[in-house]
Amino acid sequence: GDSVTQMEGPVTLSEEAFLTINCTYTATGYPSLFWYVQYPGEGLQLLLKATKADDKGSNKGFEATYRKETTSFHLEKGSVQVSDSAVYFCALSDGSARQLTFGSGTQLTVLP
Amino acid sequence: EAGVAQSPRYKIIEKRQSVAFWCNPISGHATLYWYQQILGQGPKLLIQFQNNGVVDDSQLPKDRFSAERLKGVDSTLKIQPAKLEDSAVYLCASSLGGSQNQPQHFGDGTRLSIL
Numbered sequence: 001g002d003s004v005t006q007m008e009g010p011v012t013l014s015e016e017a018f019l020t021i022n023c024t025y026t027a028t029g030y031p032s033l034f035w036y037v038q039y040p041g042e043g044l045q046l047l048l049k050a051t052k053a054d055d056k057g058s059n060k061g062f063e064a065t066y067r068k069e070t071t072s073f074h075l076e077k078g079s080v081q082v083s084d085s086a087v088y089f090c091a092l093s094d095g096s097a098r099q100l101t102f103g104s105g106t107q108l109t110v111l112p
Numbered sequence: 113e114a115g116v117a118q119s120p121r122y123k124i125i126e127k128r129q130s131v132a133f134w135c136n137p138i139s140g141h142a143t144l145y146w147y148q149q150i151l152g153q154g155p156k157l158l159i160q161f162q163n164n165g166v167v168d169d170s171q172l173p174k175d176r177f178s179a180e181r182l183k184g185v186d187s188t189l190k191i192q193p194a195k196l197e198d199s200a201v202y203l204c205a206s207s208l209g210g211s212q213n214q215p216q217h218f219g220d221g222t223r224l225s226i227l
Contacts, residue, residue, distance in 0.1 A: 102154030
């Protein structure tokens with residue numbers, strides 16, 4: 001079945017540092033890929049998405065490129081802020097049911 | 113637009129009691145999902161509705177969990193009787209439906225604690 005593997009956390013960075021959170025996936029078809037962010041006490045918010053190979057999703061300074069050859073969708077940001085502290089989830093949607101399969105999440109803490 | 117609304121935000125019950133959660137999706141969203149998120153894990157799909165019909169409930173523990181979506185709008189998820197391992201955040205999400213590219217919009221969840 002489909003699965004998503006995320007880099008284990010927690011990740012702690014200083015403000016303005018470069019961020020990479022690794023994500024790889026296994027899917028039988030041609031999935032769409034997503035990054036969701038969850039702030040404390042809140043539900044998940046869509047951060048960015050990519051729907052086909054070589055697509056780059058971007059939002060709020062975050063980027064991720066759909067790499068079919070390496071089955072990866074790594075999240076990057078050039079300069080993190082304290083307000084980026086949250087849990088980040090990589091997910092895929094595959095098949096006609098359009099269901100999301102999530103990774104286990106990566107806790108990011110950014111220190112001032 | 114108003115987001116996905118869930119209530120209650122928190123619930124504490126003893127094991128073997130029953131509990132119900134409510135979800136009001138974004139207006140016009142045909143597809144509704146219930147997820148269970150155990151601490152430290154990603155959300156796991158419990159059930160998916162398309163309008164008022166069930167699309168997938170293969171991961172719903174049907175001996176104790178039930179869900180309905182009357183009139184294709186609001187939905188309720190019930191647990192009866194609750195077990196300790198049901199302690200989790202229960203998330204509701206909705207989407208327009210259609211292609212797999214339609215994003216899901218999540219509510220803030222109900223945090224359930226079983227004593």
